[in-house]
Amino acid sequence: MSEVLNAEVTSSEEGGLSRRRIVKGAAWSVPVIAAAIAAPAASASGPIYSATLTLKGANTAGLTFVSSTSTGTGTNLTGIGPTSFDIQNTGSAITGTITGTVNIAPSGGVLAGAGIQSMAPAALGSPAYSTAHEYSATFSNVGPLASGETLNIPLSFQYQRVNPLPKKVTYSYTMTITLTLPDSKSVTLPGIALSVTFP
Known part of the structure; x- marks a missing residue:
């Protein structure tokens, strides 16, 4: 069984x-x-991008503002503003391109604008003045930017050459710099003071 x-x-x-x-x-x-x-x-999981922007030389007096039409050193004006800004990479290494925008808006009524002449090593693109004398442009900087690395962007300025040119007046402006990282996150440096004296 x-x-x-x-x-x-x-x-x-x-x-x-x-x-x-x-x-x-x-x-x-x-x-x-x-x-x-x-x-x-x-x-x-992948790269985690982050960065900080730091203004350098804010309110530096005696800065040179060249004519937007590049008509020679005899047409240079003086003004006040920053000398540069730093991009510090606080995240993963950036191998792609960093892009951004610059906006310079008049503080009150003006008859001429102020803009960026150069920000090398970053490349400046599509600079333009609106009918209200507001300046806008794009910029780009090709990587790499290692984690922890700081990139300094020197600033040189221009004034909008108009006819007739304003006389015996100082105009004030507010500049905003916005940085866009490869993952589309943005960092903004607002409220940057500029002024140009028209003799």
Whole structure:
């Protein structure tokens, strides 16, 4: 009788599920599930970009503002403003291009605007004055910028050459610099004071 029962148990184990087979199967399936859960987290991770902007030489007097029409040193004016700004990379290394915008808005009514002449090593693009004498431009700087590295951007300025040119007046402006990182996050340096004296 016991031989018949043992034969039935053996044949049912061979042909179907047994407790031993379920336990063995469970032991192999658990690591596979764990790996599948961990994989998306690993694949979703990537560079984390962040940066700070720091103004240098704010309110420096005696800055040279050249004519927007580049008509020679005899047409230079003087004014007050910053000398440069720093981009400090506080995140992952940046291998792509950093882009940004510069806006210089008049503080009150003016008859001429103020703008950026150069910000090398960054390349200046699409500079323009509005009918209200507001200046806007884009800039770009090609990487790399290592994590922790600081890039200094010197600023040189221009005034909007208009006819007739204003006389015996000092105009004030507010400059805003916005930096856009490769992941489209932006950092803004607002409220930068500028002024130009028209003799």
